[in-house]
Amino acid sequence: MNAICQRGLFLTFEGVDGVGKTTQAQRLRDYLSVRGLTVVITHEPGGTPLGEAVRRLLLEPSAPHIGKRAEALLYSADRAEHVADVIRPALERGECVISDRYTDSSVGYQVGGRELSSLDIERLSEWATDGLQPNRTYLLDMDPAAARRRFVVSRETDRLELEPEPFQNRARRAFLDLAKRHRDRIVVIDASRRVDEVWSAIRTDVNALLATRKMGS
């Protein structure tokens, strides 16, 4: 199994909807680019032509009903393609990949939200990715109801965002439980603070990470 890729740098952002992952991922991309690293910024579901089609199937409120096992498999199919076509090739070229969501989202949403077996989902993710894990994951954590208030006014709501509050709370708990089990990889960041403060916490950690890997100096 190919666990953490030794070439390149693989960073992911996780958290419930509306916590500000996309904004922080873009800041990190700009920061690393200025330091001379080649950065690929991507997202799940999506990130490949197949992935964008799967994303529409999974998230458009008008798409047909999907049972929770089929849903888990579709997220995995999207991920398998994403790893094979985008993430692993970039890492093998020695580049830095930033992904807005990855395997931990399946733990948050399919295990926490949908209450599927964590063993099944972890096995599925490992198979889909051929064991590829991020070097670092930033888990942006905040109360889902407060996070929801941020996006309800700003954009169209997708199918999972329409799930009731207990679903989002279970997802948050599953993310936090996972972070406790992977303290060496997952950094929990309090996302209820101002955007600049959240960014400052991420920047401090990423600088330390780059120093250990002697990159971007």
Ligand code: TMP
């Ligand atoms: P996004 O709004 O961050 O683009 O994510 C789309 C939705 O897909 C979000 O509500 C979380 C959900 N999702 C899962 O349920 N499982 C997964 O494995 C991934 C990657 C996303």
